[in-house]
Amino acid sequence: xxxxxxxxxxSMSQYKGNSRARKHMEHILGRGFxxxxxxxxLPGFMAYEFENPKSAGRHNWATxxxxxxxxxxxxxxxxxxxxxxxxxxxxxxxxxxxxxxPIETDPRLIARTxxxxxxxxxxxxxxxxxxxxxxxxxxxxGDWQNHFTKEAAEVFNHYAGExxxxxGYETDTNxxxxxxxxxxxxxx
Numbered sequence: 001x002x003x004x005x006x007x008x009x010x011s012m013s014q015y016k017g018n019s020r021a022r023k024h025m026e027h028i029l030g031r032g033f034x035x036x037x038x039x040x041x042l043p044g045f046m047a048y049e050f051e052n053p054k055s056a057g058r059h060n061w062a063t064x065x066x067x068x069x070x071x072x073x074x075x076x077x078x079x080x081x082x083x084x085x086x087x088x089x090x091x092x093x094x095x096x097x098x099x100x101x102p103i104e105t106d107p108r109l110i111a112r113t114x115x116x117x118x119x120x121x122x123x124x125x126x127x128x129x130x131x132x133x134x135x136x137x138x139x140x141x142g143d144w145q146n147h148f149t150k151e152a153a154e155v156f157n158h159y160a161g162e163x164x165x166x167x168g169y170e171t172d173t174n175x176x177x178x179x180x181x182x183x184x185x186x187x188x
Contacts, residue, residue: 001046001061001156002038002144006137008045009035013133038147043155050159062163069166083141086127089114153179 012021013035026033028048029041053060059067068077078099085092093114094105119127119139127139148156153176157164161173 001049002042002147003137004049005038005042005045005147006132007135010133010135010137039149039152042147042149042152046152046155046159050155060159062160066163066166086139086141089118148179150176150179 008021008025012025025035029044033041035041050060050062053064057064069079078096080092080096090107090110094107094110097103097105097110115121119125119136123131123134123136123139125131125139130138157173157176161170161176164170164175165173
């Protein structure tokens with residue numbers, strides 16, 4: 001949801017004449033909202049997106065992702081998380097190729113491909129260096145934690161807490177409590 005928020009803000013800002021995108025965000029967050037204030041904006045943005053999904057066949061994130069994690073599909077699908085891709089890109093790419101193709105992967109070719117398309121090669125920035133105007137904003141896993149307040153965590157947990165547990169990201173639906181001391185007064 002944090003990535004989606006920044007994607008929508010980027011779309012709104014990238015095309016100054018795109019009043020449709022701006023009007024949509026103003027509809028969600030109110031006229032004159034500050035796009036940089038994720039502490040204030042994320043809870044309302046997430047609630048709206050979960051209630052009014054526009055992508056993934058009109059399913060919200062939790063419903064869409066869990067639909068792919070049905071027991072009848074697990075033997076045919078390969079599940080890779082963004083965290084796995086970031087942690088070991090070469091191994092993850094080789095695993096994905098081997099899953100969809102009978103061709104044995106060439107480790108040198110995989111390594112060259114990963115090097116060619118790594119964040120620094122395509123953006124000129126190291127992972128963790130933020131550019132909110134670029135499609136690849138920060139290139140790291142876990143940045144959502146820098147933007148979640150208690151209110152944002154509660155909203156996300158309400159709509160997708162069970163999905164986080166089923167997907168193995170959290171052990172229970174009380175994960176959001178660690179954000180209890182972060183409030184809307186904390187700008188990010």
